[in-house]
Amino acid sequence: MKLYVVGIGPGDPELITLKAKKILESVNTIFCPKGGKDSIALSIVEKTIDLSEKKIITLQFPMLKTKQQNLVKVWNELAENIIEQATEDSAFITLGDPSFYCTFFYLYEYLKDKIQIELIPGVSSINASSCRLPASLALGDERIAIVPANYHREIDFYIENFDTIVLMKPHKTLDRIKKALKTKNCRVFYIKKATMPEEAIFSGLDEIKESDLDYFSMVVIKK
Structure with a gap:
């Protein structure tokens, strides 16, 4: 058995690569992670690929800070679910790139000796x-x-040692980031849901409202 872990990009279905599209069209089974009610990854894929004859299996991922919780049992059960339901060729879809902050790697250790990845x-x-x-x-x-x-507590260090700083998922700490940057001579950008229909871009942080805060966001700081 083989499992393709397919990065489907940040949100715009046109940013799905030709290779990803080819693989997703060829496999019979697609695993899609979700942390809430719906799978964002699946909603992106279905805009480009006919899923009517695919076996779609959703995997409920824990909405927890994974390093602060004992989730060994959860990852083991999810991995077993994949092994049990995988077909000869299957795909696991993930937003962005699978090597970059991808939750699949919490499963990797449980799967690597049981299925080709x-x-x-x-x-x-x-x-x-x-x-x-x-x-x-x-x-x-x-x-x-x-x-x-x-x-953000270490922002002085990063500004001193780097030319560009990217802060991932700042939606819960934006006020503290603003305070940390108040006396810094930097260009600062905030972007939420890049390439998605709800995309919003801000130059500076002062005009950002609570409704603009989103899990899929980042702050880019340029010296």
Whole structure:
């Protein structure tokens, strides 16, 4: 058996790669993770690929900070579910790129010795957001830091040592990020749901309303 872990990009179905599309059209079974009621990944794929004859299996992923919880049993059960229901060729779809902050890797250790796994790259939210601004992430010998937004406490270190800083998922810490950046001489951008219909882009953080805060967001800081 073989499991393709397919990155489907940041949201725009036209950013699904030709290879990803070819694989998803060829497999009989598609596993799709979801953390709430619906699978965003599946809603993107179905805009491009006919799923009417596919076996679709949703996997409920825990909405918890995985490093703070004992989730060994959960990952083991999810992996067993994949092994039991996988067909000769199956696909696991994931937003963005499977090597970048992808929850699939919590399952990888439980699957790697039981099924052949191949990762299919996708357009990451970082690349999509920087292109939508537009802004260069790095030129020449410039350095870039990509960190979760709760590292805002160390913003002085990052600004001193890097030319571009990307803060992932800042929706819960935006006020603290604004405070940390108040005295810094930087260009700052906020983007939510890059390439999705609900996309919003802000130059600076002062005009962002509570309704603009979203899990699928990031702050890009340029010195």
